[in-house]
Structures are given as structure tokens and as C-alpha cells.
Amino acid sequence: RKVESIIERHLRHGAREIGESESKEILEAYGFATPSGSIATTADQAANIAEQLGYPVVLKIWSPDIVHKSDVGGVKIGLKSAQEVKDAFDLMMYRIPKKVPDAHILGVLVQEMCASGREVILGMHRDPHFGPLMMFGMGGVMVEVLKDVAFYLAPLTGDEARQMLVNTKTYQLLKGVRGQEGVDIEAIAEGLQRLSQLVTEFPQIQEMDINPYVVGLPGTTPIAVDARISVE
Numbered sequence: 001r002k003v004e005s006i007i008e009r010h011l012r013h014g015a016r017e018i019g020e021s022e023s024k025e026i027l028e029a030y031g032f033a034t035p036s037g038s039i040a041t042t043a044d045q046a047a048n049i050a051e052q053l054g055y056p057v058v059l060k061i062w063s064p065d066i067v068h069k070s071d072v073g074g075v076k077i078g079l080k081s082a083q084e085v086k087d088a089f090d091l092m093m094y095r096i097p098k099k100v101p102d103a104h105i106l107g108v109l110v111q112e113m114c115a116s117g118r119e120v121i122l123g124m125h126r127d128p129h130f131g132p133l134m135m136f137g138m139g140g141v142m143v144e145v146l147k148d149v150a151f152y153l154a155p156l157t158g159d160e161a162r163q164m165l166v167n168t169k170t171y172q173l174l175k176g177v178r179g180q181e182g183v184d185i186e187a188i189a190e191g192l193q194r195l196s197q198l199v200t201e202f203p204q205i206q207e208m209d210i211n212p213y214v215v216g217l218p219g220t221t222p223i224a225v226d227a228r229i230s231v232e
């Protein structure tokens with residue numbers, strides 16, 4: 001199995017963090033949709049990739065040493081032309097090494113921009129006593145501000161996954177307030193269940209999160225935009 005081999009190779013090399021592209025491969029193996037894209041090491045290359053993907057695109061700094069990319073100006077969304085892509089590339093490559101001089105920068109990820117939706121976080125932390133604790137909450141920075149998260153031990157049944165959602169205030173927002181259209185709640189519960197299956201089948205995964213998991217209207221496919229997986 002592919003997931004097995006990615007995890008085993010990291011463990012052999014004593015690498016705890018699985019990088020973004022292999023994290024995505026793992027998620028795709030479990031039925032998650034992820035944005036397509038590839039790595040550029042020059043501004044021209046970035047523009048070429050963008051032309052292939054079609055506009056708008058997103059640029060993200062690519063470094064094993066930078067975990068929170070937007071904190072260092074390493075995420076630029078909504079780029080609409082080759083020129084915008086090249087300028088954003090040059091700016092990142094100029095500014096980020098000044099902000100984080102010790103970071104080893106491998107390039108910039110050029111990624112397709114996904115349709116807007118609500119951002120939630122799906123996560124797991126393996127507790128030494130209780131086991132794989134699944135987490136759900138509002139994504140992005142909101143998770144730290146609102147502290148509105150739900151936890152539940154994996155493996156999750158469909159009902160348990162739904163119950164996790166219902167237990168948060170975020171749920172009210174996701175359902176849609178005051179006539180606003182709600183998002184696909186069932187798709188979030190399904191995502192939680194798939195994540196639960198992944199961490200149950202691979203006890204080597206110590207911690208992981210999908211943040212953001214971008215969810216749109218019912219009938220649309222949610223996208224795992226950013227993910228972190230650490231193994232031990």
C-alpha cells in the first residue's frame with residue numbers, strides 16, 4: 001500500500017513530519033479531494049505552472065521549516081495572471097528569507113484556487129492514555145479565538161461523527177443563520193469518519209490535521225486545502 005510505504009520511509013529516516021505533497025497523497029488514498037499544483041523554483045516556472053492550472057492560482061512557500069505559512073507572508077491567493085504570479089514569487093523569495101533566515105526554502109507551491117466555502121478543521125491527536133482523539137472545529141485562526149471544538153475517540157461511527165458537529169456552536173453557522181444557505185454538513189461528518197479510519201489503520205500517525213477543510217453547499221465536494229501529518 002502506498003500510505004504504508006510513505007509512513008514507513010519517514011520512520012526509517014527518523015522524519016516525523018510528512019510534507020504537504022505526501023500528506024495529500026495519503027488523504028487522497030482515503031477519498032479526500034485536494035487542490036492540484038506543483039513546485040516552482042523560479043518565477044518563470046511558477047508562471048508556467050499557473051498557465052497550466054488556469055487562473056486564479058495560489059502561491060505558497062515550500063519549506064519543511066515553515067509550518068504556518070501565512071504567518072510569514074507565505075500564502076498569496078487569487079493571483080490572476082502570469083505577471084501577478086511572477087511578482088508574488090519574487091516578493092516571497094525576497095521577504096521570507098529575511099523573516100526566517102534559518103528556514104531551508106525549497107521553492108514555491110503553485111496551486112489551483114478552490115471555490116470559496118466555510119473553512120473547518122478536522123484533526124486527530126493521539127493521547128497516550130485515551131488513544132486517537134478526533135477533533136472538529138472552525139478552521140483557520142478562528143479555532144484559536146473561538147475555542148469551539150469537539151473531541152471524540154476514534155473509530156467514529158457515522159452517528160458519532162454527526163454528534164461531534166452538533167456539539168459545537170460552529171454547527172449553527174454551518175447550517176446557515178438567518179436565511180443564509182448552509183453547507184454540506186453530511187460531507188463534513190463523512191470527512192471525519194474517513195480521517196478516523198485513516199488514524200485507526202495507521203497507529204504510527206501521532207497527530208494530524210486538515211486545516212482548512214473547505215466545505216461548500218450541499219452537493220459540492222469539500223477540499224482538503226492544507227494538511228499536516230506527523231508520525232512516530
Ligand code: ADP
Binds near residue numbers: 060115226
Ligand atoms: P497555512 O495554514 O500554513 O498558513 P494554508 O495553506 O492553510 O497555509 O493557507 C492559509 C489560508 O489561505 C487558508 O486557510 C485559506 O483561507 C487560504 N487558501 C490556501 N490555499 C487555498 C486554495 N488553494 N484555495 C483557496 N483558498 C486557499
Ligand code: MG
Binds near residue numbers: 211226
Ligand atoms: Mg492551514
